[in-house]
Amino acid sequence: MIWVFSDVPVPSACVITIGLFVLQYYGTHKIGFMFAPIVTIWLLFISGLGIYNVFHWDPKIFSAVSPAYMYRFVRKINKASWKSLNSILLCIAGSETMFTDLGHFSKRSIKITFACLIYPVLVLCYAGQAAFISKHWNDTENFNHLSESVPKHLRHVFILLSLLASAVGSQATITASFSIINQCLALRCFPRVKVIHTSDKRLGQVYIPDVNWLLMALSLSVTIGFHDITRIANAAGMAIVFGMIVTTCMMSLVIALYWEKSLLVSGCFLMFFGFVEAVYVSACMLSFHKGAWYLFVISAVSFTIMLAWHYGTMKKYEFDFQNKVSTEWLTDYSPGLGVSRVPGIGLIYTDMVTGIPAFFSHFITNLPAFHQVLIFVSFKPQPVPCVPPRERYLVGRVGTKDYRIYRCIVRYGYCDQIRDTDDFEEQIISSIGEFISLEESDCESLTSPEGRMMIVGKPLLDRNALIPIHDTTSVAGSTSIANNETLGSPLEDSTERKTPVRRKKVRFLMPEGSPRMRESVREELQELINARESGTAYFLGQSHLTVRDDSNFMKKFLIKAYVFLDKNCLEPPVALNIPHAALVEVGMVYII
Template sequence: MSLGLKGIFCHLCFLRSEFSFKETWRHSLILSFQTLGVVYGRFSTAPLYVFGTIQTTNFKSNETAYEYFSFLFWTLTIVSLLKYTFIVLRADDNGEGGIFALYSLLCRHCKVGLLPNDRSTEEIMQHEECYQLSSGLQRSLSNIKYTSSTDAEQTISDDLRKYVPVPSACVITVGLFILQYYGTHKIGFMFAPIVTIWLLFISGVGMYNVFHWDPKIFSAISPVYMYRFVRKINKASWKSLNSILLCVAGSETMFTDLGHFSRRSIKLTFVCLIYPALVLCYAGQAAFISKHWNGTENFNHLSESVPKHLRHVFILLSLLASAVGSQATITATFSIINQCLTLGCFPRVKVIHTSDKRLGQVYIPDVNWLLMALSLSVTIGFHDVTRIANAAGMAIVFGMIVTTCMMSLVIALYWEKSLFVSGCFLIFFGFVEAVYVSACMLSFHKGAWYLFVISAVSFTIMLAWHYGTMKKYEFDLQNRVSTEWLTDYSPGLGVSRVRGIGLIYTDIVTGIPAFFSHFITNLPAFHQVLIFVSFKPHPVPCVPPSERYLVGRVGNKDYRIYRCIVRYGYCDQVRDTDNFEEQIIGSIGEFISLEESDSESLASPEGRMMIVGKPLVESNALIPIHDTTSVAGSTNIANNETLASPSGDFIERKTAVRRKKVRFLIPEGGARMRLSVREELQELIDARESGTAYFLGQSHLTVRDDSNFLKKFLIMAFVFLDRNCREPPVALNIPHAALVEVGMVYII
């Protein structure tokens, strides 16, 4: 019977997830308009440097323009239209996209995880009630090493140097990054008209050039011209394919920015506007080049194909479009860093959600200013647009290769297609991308090296953070203390219980953390109510509030020791809420009430974990009462925080605020409760009124003297990053007066 109920519940949850992402056509059109200003800036500015970065000496005849256009057309069609628009966009993870979304799907269906995990933890995290989702919420503290390949597109595609002096280009670049504060929604509406006018302009010019110079240019769509190009290939012409690759710049960001918009809006915009506009633009430019290849020196630049009386309009629009061109990469970088940060594979940075409707719309100030510094360094340091194009091309193709490899696994393991289908996808698209990799490697010394420097630094940071986090977690697992030590042996050591609630934050979900046993050993006292709180990520965008908390007991009922596991997805902001303590207390109360009817509540040594997540206003155990009190210089917030209001505007919370004090009462129907349940709930209320203390472990990692250089370097890098990055999110909402940090030395 339980299996039947579980199956029905899972089916209903699946239907709920399907219909929750349905959107009206009106909403799709609005999002489609916004994608023009955010997602497709890279695509729209590609014509500025695709033909323009090819050496003029590579054009031997009018046939050369035909051959390059053939490569352009089929690369744009195969990679951007076929691969990303019609295949990869379907592999979203509940609306989220990017390489991490693919990894997330594989993580759940293949049980992939790079951090250590003990069997007892796995059993607890996989525990299910009849009303729990039976799939998708398995524990996985995941890491992803390919982020640098996705966000390494950087903002180095800035082509402003071609039209304006370096100082002006730097000013425009700084202005672009300052605008990121306002969020995807406002930026999309702000930039979309610019991209729309630009696309209509270049497609119109392209159409004019086709009919005016060479109407036969569309015959170059035939793959025969690509064969002719390959047949007479040499090193110089093969290297020029690196420039052709730039026509698909922005394909990866279509998928990565999926969380900011929707699949339908991104696909609709590309198929109906972006693709035909770019084909017309490239066709017109190729038609112009076919008649002027032996003429002026800069015949292959887009500006030369524009009629002279429209040159001033072109310069103005190209300046504006170039400024917008980097927006897609900036937004994609925010998405990827946010996803990786939530799963603990990137140093802690501040994340601001800029929309209450689209969870994927985020702004990360630290990353924003870092990208701005990198963009300025490229603008000032590189004196040739071709060098920038070489670096951008290398970043583009490596990101695509990673997506192709992971997508082939998704097709076989998640979509459950045959290995033949998966292999065909890998071989077909992998071959196309391998061709461009070989072309990019020929230009390694001319700009592409910059990508490898940035990638090496990013990889080192992620590797050090992952390694330090892994070793720290292993130490916690190996040095944890059994539950019996606290509940059975501690009284014999003269440990006393004091009034109040003790919230102990720990990464482990079984046993007693080493830092708390260290505290008890040196100060033999702990609170009358203890709650061990663990935050556990899941490779899903969001965990529903009704399934967020797993609550159980530690030891016998009389000990009043509980364990609460808070589950969250990579788009959830569970730890940033001011009422988190109230939610924990309410969940414990709900657990006490539900446990009365659960005959298997003490089936395991650690206690049976139950899912509770009912909103406090509907609770059957405790009723919250809100009292607003003025708190001057409140320590509830460590730093001024900037949050998004429901209207999308930002509100800065000052340290002097009016904070809601929540008190709990037993409901009127509480008289029908079992006496033991009522007494336990009342004891929980009394303990809350007496005060709450928060215990955090403060780790000090040291390396053994006989360790090798690599191990010492990684640990030193981790310690440096840990000291200089932001505080853990949970620490931001803890009153300083109630915070107890227990330091321990971790010998790795």
């Protein structure tokens, strides 16, 4: 596809590129539905063109598939012919993107389509080009043999279809980039970016706006900067062969570790395919100064970003893990230590599912007081579109019942909007209340693998543990957070504050006259309701990484790069729009 743009002016190529990246907003499914007829027509066109060229120029061209010709090529190899191997790589350009289509189609559909349609079409197309070249061997001015082999009366149709087909081929590369970045985010090897899942059925169909516009800028810079299709082809060939090398290395590890084959089998696989790819790498290196260097620059920048982010993330996690305190440290308080309990609920957001996070212990150490009810909230993504509400919350205790400290793990799918709902706090309180009631009934079937955690969400026989009462009242500039789920920003103009705003208020009541509920359960539920009425505070940790003075240059560089990326990437996801009046950010200096 890369040769198609050789006859297209740079302004036109830039317009097509911008239009392609703008379409990414609508999702892979809609774009694929629009591009599918184009791909079908293009494949039929080039296969028919190949058949025409074979019978018109040289019907005996199929004999060229004999390995004898490859042997003659290697035996009479020279620098010029060795350098031509770089161009051969472009014949397989795009085939590697089939693996990214696994996020959109099944393995069986890809195998059948490639074996029965794509591969035969490509053989016919390249055979036709070879037949044309065999009769125009000395015509060196016609660089694009594909377009020159098209009959003159079909030349305009070819240009239109080739432009559209090139856009489709570029679409596969863009989709692959989104999938790779999404996987890097899961492995904590890339800065936080917004990922939009465009399908509620397949996990791999994603759209990343920041990456989309960055790719568009890089594509335009290459198109305008190089202005020469040969340089772009050299860079593309280098990218293809290095992708093949990485795939071969990873596959050898899969053979040895996952398939549990012997090291001899894995080594033979690596040596055979690695040797073939090393030959092509050597050919590509001859064109390093003619465009291939750009690939190394982009790779170096990308590798530095990923390495810095992964290194900083791991160091931060190690610091949190090493400095976390046990639950006994928090629960084993006494009046002699000067730690007091204040009315209200404290929601502590943390990534840790065990122990007490370091930032909260830092807060208690400097301000020896915490709320009457504490809830440690953690979010855990699941590789499914949606998590049913009845399976969304895992709730357990921290310490004994007297401490009124709970832990809640919120599980959500990639299509769930749990983090943006205004009634999130209501759901947390309801799940805690349901846990208190279920704990007394000793339902072993509800016990999760988390040990002391319980899956809550199933209705309790004929009623709930807590009854939510929704009310809407007019509030103007109120700073009360006890019952309000949504508050305006404190940066609003004073004139806007004077306008009454309709806000949702949620209160909880105890079920009346429940004979199944023990007195101890009613007391704990009532205490939870009273704490909610007193107000809610939200605790978030803010980390500030710094490096030791005696650290080496590489460590300082990676930490500073991580700090820069952390300040300029997407803000950490928060469960809900936290009112500023109730937000408590606890800062800590992490010395790495």
